[in-house]
Amino acid sequence: MSRKITIExxxxxxxxxxxxxxxxxxxxxxxxxxxxxxxxxxxxxxxGRPYWEAPVLVQRLCGICPVSHHLxxxxxxxxxxxxxTGHGLTPTGEKMRRLMHYGQIFQSHVLHFFHLASPDLLFxxxxxxxxxxxxxxxxxxxxxxxxxxxxxxxxxxxxxATAGKKVHGTGAIPGGINKHLTAAEKDFFLNGxxxxxxxxxxxxxxxxxxxxxxxxxxxxxxxxKFAAHPSNHVSLVRKDGAMDLYHGVLRGVDANGNxxxxxxxxxxxxxxxxxxxxxxSYMKFPYLKSLGKEKGWYRVGPLARMNTADFIPTPxxxxxxEIFKAYTNGKPNGMTMHQHWARLIExxxxxxxxKELLNDPDxxxxxxxxxxxxxxxxxxxxxxxxxxxxxxxxxxxxxxIEMANLIVSTTSNNKPMNKGVNLAAKQFMNGQTEITExxxxxxxxxxxxxxxxxxxxxxxxxxxxxxxxxxxANGKLIDKMDK
Amino acid sequence: xxxxxxxxxxxxxSAKTGEMVVDVARKNGIxxxxxxxxxxxxxxxxxxxxxxxxxxxxxxxxxxxxxxxMNVETNNAELEKIRTTIVELLFAEGNHYCPxxxxxxxxxxxxxxxxxxxxxxxxxxxxxTRNVDAKNPKILIDHNRCIQCxxxxxxxxxxxxxxxxxxxxRGHKVKVNIDHELTADFTDEMAQKAMDTCPVGxxxxxxxxxxxxxxxxKYDTEPIGTEIEKEGAKL
Numbered sequence: 001m002s003r004k005i006t007i008e009x010x011x012x013x014x015x016x017x018x019x020x021x022x023x024x025x026x027x028x029x030x031x032x033x034x035x036x037x038x039x040x041x042x043x044x045x046x047x048g049r050p051y052w053e054a055p056v057l058v059q060r061l062c063g064i065c066p067v068s069h070h071l072x073x074x075x076x077x078x079x080x081x082x083x084x085t086g087h088g089l090t091p092t093g094e095k096m097r098r099l100m101h102y103g104q105i106f107q108s109h110v111l112h113f114f115h116l117a118s119p120d121l122l123f124x125x126x127x128x129x130x131x132x133x134x135x136x137x138x139x140x141x142x143x144x145x146x147x148x149x150x151x152x153x154x155x156x157x158x159x160x161a162t163a164g165k166k167v168h169g170t171g172a173i174p175g176g177i178n179k180h181l182t183a184a185e186k187d188f189f190l191n192g193x194x195x196x197x198x199x200x201x202x203x204x205x206x207x208x209x210x211x212x213x214x215x216x217x218x219x220x221x222x223x224x225k226f227a228a229h230p231s232n233h234v235s236l237v238r239k240d241g242a243m244d245l246y247h248g249v250l251r252g253v254d255a256n257g258n259x260x261x262x263x264x265x266x267x268x269x270x271x272x273x274x275x276x277x278x279x280x281s282y283m284k285f286p287y288l289k290s291l292g293k294e295k296g297w298y299r300v301g302p303l304a305r306m307n308t309a310d311f312i313p314t315p316x317x318x319x320x321x322e323i324f325k326a327y328t329n330g331k332p333n334g335m336t337m338h339q340h341w342a343r344l345i346e347x348x349x350x351x352x353x354x355k356e357l358l359n360d361p362d363x364x365x366x367x368x369x370x371x372x373x374x375x376x377x378x379x380x381x382x383x384x385x386x387x388x389x390x391x392x393x394x395x396x397x398x399x400x401i402e403m404a405n406l407i408v409s410t411t412s413n414n415k416p417m418n419k420g421v422n423l424a425a426k427q428f429m430n431g432q433t434e435i436t437e438x439x440x441x442x443x444x445x446x447x448x449x450x451x452x453x454x455x456x457x458x459x460x461x462x463x464x465x466x467x468x469x470x471x472x473a474n475g476k477l478i479d480k481m482d483k
Numbered sequence: 484x485x486x487x488x489x490x491x492x493x494x495x496x497s498a499k500t501g502e503m504v505v506d507v508a509r510k511n512g513i514x515x516x517x518x519x520x521x522x523x524x525x526x527x528x529x530x531x532x533x534x535x536x537x538x539x540x541x542x543x544x545x546x547x548x549x550x551x552x553m554n555v556e557t558n559n560a561e562l563e564k565i566r567t568t569i570v571e572l573l574f575a576e577g578n579h580y581c582p583x584x585x586x587x588x589x590x591x592x593x594x595x596x597x598x599x600x601x602x603x604x605x606x607x608x609x610x611x612t613r614n615v616d617a618k619n620p621k622i623l624i625d626h627n628r629c630i631q632c633x634x635x636x637x638x639x640x641x642x643x644x645x646x647x648x649x650x651x652x653r654g655h656k657v658k659v660n661i662d663h664e665l666t667a668d669f670t671d672e673m674a675q676k677a678m679d680t681c682p683v684g685x686x687x688x689x690x691x692x693x694x695x696x697x698x699x700x701k702y703d704t705e706p707i708g709t710e711i712e713k714e715g716a717k718l
Contacts, residue, residue, distance in 0.1 A: 048615055050623060052692040057583040081690075164697025168582060171696065179696040369694075398617035399689055 002030070005429070007440050017452075019443055021425045028430050032422045034414075034447060036283040046404045051077055051395045052174050058391070058406070059168055062453060064111065066168050067104035067159055068384035069406075071097055072391040074172035075247070075380025080395060082372025083175040085267055086247045092366035093176030098246050099357045100162035100171060101382065105245055106201075106350040107155025108385035109302075109343045112451040113208065114148030117340060120445050121215055125222075126438025144211075147204050150195050151347075157196075158354060161185045176369030181358075189358050198355045202316065205348040209320060212344055226427070227336040227420040227446040230255035232288070232297065233304035234412065236383050237263070241310030243321075243349065245383040251308045252288060252298060257332050261288060266381040269390060275407065286412050297415035300387025301450060302342035307332040314356070317349035336420055339449045384409050386451050410452040420446035487551040492558070498549045505533050505544040508557060512715015514708035515557050516566055516598070518591055518682055519632035520545040527633055530573075532595065534565050541565065567599045575606035578613065578627035579683070585692040586684030588700030592630060593683075594707035618663050621674035621689055626658050629685035635659060638680045639673075648677075659685070 002025050008018030022031040042058055049057060055073040059066035074097070079085050089097070115134045122141060123132040131140070138145040156166040161181060163169025171177055191197055195204075216223045232255065236248035250269065252261030261272060275284040276293050287296030298304070306325070312318045324345060327333070333342075357363065377394040387409030394403040410417075424446035428439040485500045491513055498507040503526060508515045519530040528546035535544045536556040544555070556562070573579075573592060581587045595601075617623035633650070636659065640646040651660035669677075674688045697703065 050615070050617065050687065050689070050692070052690060053583060053585065056585070056693060060582060169697060170693040173693050178694050399623075400615065400617050 003027075005435055005440075007443060017447075019421055019447075021421075021429065021443070023429065027432060029422065029425045032418070032425045032443075033281070034418050034421050036281050043404045043406055046393075046401050048400050048402075050399055051080060051393065051401050052399075054393060054401060054404075055172050055174070056168075056170055058404075061406075061408070063167055064453060065104065065108050065384055065386070067100055067163065068382065068389050068409075069391070070163065070169070071101055071172050071246075072380045072382050072384070072389045073393070074174060075382060076378040076391045076393050077174035078380070079267070079378025080375050080393065081174045082374050083370050084372070085265070085378075088370060088372070089176055090367040090370050091362040092180065092368055093370065095357055095360055095362050096162050096177040096179070096181065097172055099181070099354060099363065100159055101246050102350040102353045102357070103155045103158025103162065105155075105383075105385050106347055106354065107152045107159070108451075109347045109350070110148060110151040110155065112385070113340060113343055113347075114144065114151075116451070117448055118144070118148075120441070120448070121219075121340075125442050125445055126436070129437055129441070132441070147195075147207070151201060151204055154189075154196060154198075154201050158189065161189070173369065175371045176367075178368060180365060180368070181363040183364065186358055186364065189354070198351060198358065202348065202351045202355070205344070205351050206316075208347065209341075209344045212341055216341070223337045223341075224335050226442075227423045227449070228334055229336070229416075229419055229423060230332075230334040231299045231416055231419075232260055232291070233307040233332060234261060234288075234298045234300055235305040235308045235388055236266075236381060237309050238313070239263070242313040243305055243309035243311070244313075245305075245346075245350075247382065250381070250388070253308055253332055255332055255334060257307075257330075260291065267379045269379060269381065269392070273390075273407070275411075281414070283414050284407075284411055285414050286407055287415075298412065299416045300409050300412040301339060301385075302346050303333060303336075303339045304387060305383060306338075306342045306345070312345070312349050314349050314352035316352055317345055320345045320348060336446060336449045339451070343451070386410055386453055387412055408453070410450070413450045413452065417447050417450050417452060420449065487549055487553070489549050489551075489553040489555060491555045500549070502549050503545055504535065504537065504547045504549055504553075504555055507549055508544065508555070509711055512711060512713075512718050513557055514711040514715075515544050516595055516708065517545060518595065518630070519634060521634050521638065521680065521682075524634060524638045527637065530569065530630070530632055532566055532569050534562060536562060563599065566595070567601055568605075570596050570599055570601050571604040571606055573630050574601070575604045575608050576611070577630065578610065584628065584684040585687065586628075588697065588703050589695070590684055590702075591682035591707060594702040597702070598706045598708065613658070616661060617689070619661060619666055619669065619689075621669040621671065622661075622666075622677050623687050623689055624659060624661055625685050625687065627685075628683050629659055630683055631657060631659070632682060633659075634680050634682060635677060635686060639677050 003023040005021040006018060017034060017036045020033050021029060024030040042061055046054060046057055055070045058073050059070040061069050083089055119132045119137055160166045163171035189198055194200060232252055234252040236244060237251045238244035238248045249263040250261055250266060251263050254260050264272060272289055273286055274289050275286045277284055287293050312321045380391045382389055389409050390407035392405040393401055396402045421443055424443045428442040486497050487500055488495055489498055491508055496511050505515050505517060505520060515533050518532045519527050520533060526545040528543040531543055533544040534541050537547055538554055581593050613626035615623060615625045635648040639648055645665060647662055647666050649660050650657050652658060677686050678688045
């Protein structure tokens with residue numbers, strides 16, 4: 001008798017989604033889908049608004065990574081106000097924005113690894129769900145929990161100092177930034193009382209990496225094989241191939257490391273990317289035009305960035321990058337759970353970048369903005385915590401936005417996440433007559449590895465109404481189980 | 484000009500005949516909330532936020548001239564309720580999305596809401612369908628945020644010439660209209676003056692927004708009216 005299993009909502013991710021898994025008469029996975037059940041209308045309701053409002057308006061997409069949307073929109077509007085396509089800002093404007101961005105990457109990655117993902121590692125995928133959450137981490141691994149909270153706080157304070165607020169600030173404006181860093185703020189971040197200083201943050205980044213590597217050594221099967229699959233990878237890289245999370249050219253590599261997108265200018269993204277719409281999800285499916293809908297899907301995010309970049313331009317993260325690359329002999333890494341490893345290397349890189357920027361005098365003085373000949377259209381792309389984020393705006397003769405196109409990182413990971421769901425479902429559910437909570441969580445772990453932001457807005461803590469329904473071949477409910 | 488004696492909140496003050504109650508209070512460090520009223524602009528009395536108890540009657544302080552032995556009470560529970568209700572009505576009537584408005588932190592309506600602790604309106608949101616008129620090269624009017632206070636109409640415009648701003652339509656459809664022909668050669672200074680005249684985010688100078696960082700905006704550190712009250716404390 002065939003059965004349909006629904007996991008709704010998917011927990012410990014940002015936003016709301018559900019998974020459906022169809023088992024056939026022999027209890028084999030016949031079909032699986034990750035559905036995004038929320039509808040967000042930002043591309044539409046930004047139309048008609050004055051263009052300089054966009055960075056503040058569109059960041060309301062999200063409460064976790066608003067800085068990414070804020071900066072991507074500001075970058076697109078830099079083009080519109082004639083401030084160039086990435087290198088035209090004043091040193092103060094560019095560096096303050098970069099500091100904001102690295103603070104954002106730092107706090108978001110910390111949030112994901114410690115608060116959302118670590119319960120699966122610390123208590124096991126099939127561990128007691130009453131304990132397998134951030135409260136369980138706080139109760140049984142207090143030191144780790146304190147680190148998580150303080151590291152996130154550090155990143156949030158960086159955002160506040162550069163954007164004006166920890167969440168939904170206004171720092172980035174078309175053509176630059178609206179404030180300098182003060183001497184007191186600089187001193188606080190560099191020499192703050194323990195643990196709130198950058199050197200302690202770097203220490204803790206190493207600690208997090210050691211924790212992951214230790215776990216990896218003892219759980220090789222899980223970390224290397226769980227939901228692993230080859231794929232294409234896309235991200236920005238600096239023109240010399242270095243990892244650059246704020247600006248660069250678009251690079252894509254396939255599962256063998258061959259370039260499938262050869263360092264192209266961000267302003268030309270529409271020549272290379274397209275999006276497919278499917279009836280069962282509000283999330284689109286982006287793909288590379290050159291490879292088509294079937295083969296052109298790709299991964300973005302920390303793992304993709306490790307696969308596209310030639311090196312990391314900060315020494316401590318570069319050492320970790322070399323260890324990471326050596327694990328696959330320099331070949332692209334398709335191991336889904338290695339997203340966590342990659343994410344932790346990026347935390348270290350972000351901390352190093354923040355330290356470098358905090359010591360830069362340009363942050364405390366200099367021109368804040370610049371402008372040139374106004375343009376009608378602009379594209380802003382950056383590497384958000386979850387991957388490549390595209391913002392594209394066109395304005396009319398009255399300075400009102402007439403078109404907006406956003407390709408959010410999680411959208412690019414739509415197909416890979418569906419692939420991961422399918423692999424996890426097959427691994428854990430094929431041939432099973434009884435579906436356990438642990439099996440359902442395994443499916444969620446495959447999604448969670450991508451740190452998806454399903455609505456870019458909401459996240460719930462506490463008991464989530466996960467529900468499994470067993471249906472017969474005619475769709476009749478025969479059993480129901482609540483989490 | 485003859486002088487009169489009036490009592491505000493139990494204290495006696497001398498005032499010039501013809502002065503409005505709100506101006507006398509302001510000069511003496513007593514804050515009466517205002518929205519449609521602006522120093523130097525002929526008062527209108529349209530918003531009623533300045534409603535005070537004057538000789539036992541609720542009256543708009545911005546349009547009531549002082550008279551000898553007038554007794555004014557500027558604040559009590561009943562007046563607070565009236566003002567709170569007015570603010571709630573204004574929020575319910577328009578599309579005021581403070582989180583994305585560039586006047587946030589510099590907006591009188593928002594500041595009054597904070598001062599009166601208006602967190603949720605008791606009235607159902609109307610969500611009217613309104614547009615943004617951005618045809619002028621220097622300024623735009625966002626009708627979603629306009630509270631029809633007429634400050635722009637009263638303050639901006641050529642003396643003896645046709646008005647730059649005027650009311651168009653009637654009743655609930657009334658809206659501020661800008662004469663695009665007359666304002667075609669608006670300077671940056673005129674655009675800034677128009678924006679500063681608007682107590683909310685309805686009139687905005689184009690191509691410049693959010694340039695004052697959070698923390699340095701007008702009402703970031705002190706509630707609206709504090710400046711007047713501080714002066715009063717010195718007296």
